[in-house]
Amino acid sequence: MAFPTLVPSSRAFDAGNWPIKTYKAQNGAEVRILYGNSRTNMTLSLQYKNITDANAELFLDHFDEMLGTYSTFVLGDSTGGARSGWTGNREALGAGSQSNRWRYAESPTIDSVKPGISNVSIKLIGVI
Numbered sequence: 001m002a003f004p005t006l007v008p009s010s011r012a013f014d015a016g017n018w019p020i021k022t023y024k025a026q027n028g029a030e031v032r033i034l035y036g037n038s039r040t041n042m043t044l045s046l047q048y049k050n051i052t053d054a055n056a057e058l059f060l061d062h063f064d065e066m067l068g069t070y071s072t073f074v075l076g077d078s079t080g081g082a083r084s085g086w087t088g089n090r091e092a093l094g095a096g097s098q099s100n101r102w103r104y105a106e107s108p109t110i111d112s113v114k115p116g117i118s119n120v121s122i123k124l125i126g127v128i
Contacts, residue, residue: 001065003073003102004058005081009049016042016126038100042126046082049119056118059108072101072127100126 019035048056066073075082105123112118 001062003062003075003082004055006048006051006055006058007084008046008082010047011082011085012043012045014041014043016040036128038128040100040126040128042100043105044082044102044124044126046122046124047119048122050113050117051120053116053118056110056120059120059122060110063104063108066104068107069104072103074101100128103127 016039018037018039021033021035023031023033025031048059065071102124105125109121110118111121
């Protein structure tokens with residue numbers, strides 16, 4: 001099952017960092033070691049405001065299909081969905097350019113607005 005292709009109301013992206021370990025000597029000298037060639041720990045927070053409960057259920061179904069925070073997935077490269085509205089380079093706003101995939105950082109949060117209408121919050125993390 002693919003991640004739902006609904007257009008988010010808002011999106012927050014944190015680009016993460018490369019795996020670096022820093023060691024400091026007593027005199028303040030610093031040594032930094034790069035432990036990989038891909039950026040990790042990217043996060044993508046998505047908000048879906050005032051969507052139907054049926055559409056909100058799509059996120060719960062996908063979360064179940066991914067076994068919660070266990071399995072990884074790709075968001076796809078379509079112009080719709082999680083990256084809709086981003087006019088920059090599509091690779092810049094995604095884990096795929098770093099050979100990463102996405103997984104849920106936590107379970108989706110659903111807030112009922114009124115009968116049949118909900119707000120959904122999704123938090124994803126980029127992993128290798």
